[in-house]
Amino acid sequence: MPNTTDESRDGQVRTKQDARADESRDGRVRAKQDARADESRDGRVRAKQDARAECEVRTTTLGGRLTYSRIEKGWTQHQLAAAVGTSQAVIQRIEAGKCNHPRILSELAEALEVNPAWLMFGVNVIEGLEQEAIETARAWSRLMEPQRTVLKEMILRIAESGPESVQLPESGVLETSQLLGLR
Numbered sequence: 001m002p003n004t005t006d007e008s009r010d011g012q013v014r015t016k017q018d019a020r021a022d023e024s025r026d027g028r029v030r031a032k033q034d035a036r037a038d039e040s041r042d043g044r045v046r047a048k049q050d051a052r053a054e055c056e057v058r059t060t061t062l063g064g065r066l067t068y069s070r071i072e073k074g075w076t077q078h079q080l081a082a083a084v085g086t087s088q089a090v091i092q093r094i095e096a097g098k099c100n101h102p103r104i105l106s107e108l109a110e111a112l113e114v115n116p117a118w119l120m121f122g123v124n125v126i127e128g129l130e131q132e133a134i135e136t137a138r139a140w141s142r143l144m145e146p147q148r149t150v151l152k153e154m155i156l157r158i159a160e161s162g163p164e165s166v167q168l169p170e171s172g173v174l175e176t177s178q179l180l181g182l183r
Contacts, residue, residue, distance in 0.1 A: 063097040065119050069112040070095075083111040101141055 059065045070080050070091075077091040084107040093099045094108075102108065109116040117123045120141055140148065 060122065061097055062100055062102075062120060063095045065114075065122060066091075066108065066112075067095045069114050069119065073112055080108070080111060084108055101144070105141060 059068050070077070073080075075083070077088045077095070081088045081091045084104050086104055090099070090102075090104070094102050105120055106116055109119045112119070115123075117137060120137070140151075143151070
């Protein structure tokens with residue numbers, strides 16, 4: 001008949017060894033799970049960094065600046081659309097460059113907490129901009145081609161040649177025919 005004390009002791013020794021093996025196995029499993037979680041987190045961080053880098057390159061357009069701002073805010077197109085009261089399809093069209101003069105520019109800028117001038121033109125915040133310049137920029141955003149090109153050329157010619165190069169009538173307002181003569 002075997003010694004019950006030895007059997008009992010062997011059982012306890014085996015139980016301790018089994019417990020250590022289980023702890024070791026659990027530790028390896030937890031380490032693998034932690035590593036997977038880190039990889040997943042790192043992957044998400046890398047994806048967000050890649051998206052930011054891509055958007056930084058694309059910030060030369062309204063669509064690129066909108067995409068960049070939206071991603072910086074951590075929003076989807078659906079979330080931005082809901083914030084400004086439009087559809088995801090409208091946001092997608094603007095980001096894709098298919099709509100360069102959105103009527104909801106002010107709402108987009110406000111929701112994304114960016115300057116409307118930066119969003120539209122890529123111009124950083126301009127402190128002390130006169131109200132007249134802001135109104136002109138808003139009117140400009142409602143114009144279509146070729147009006148924009150014609151007006152831009154006239155403004156640049158006047159600015160380059162100096163204000164005295166344009167003779168204003170007594171009323172102080174140039175007629176359309178006079179403006180066309182500046183071209």
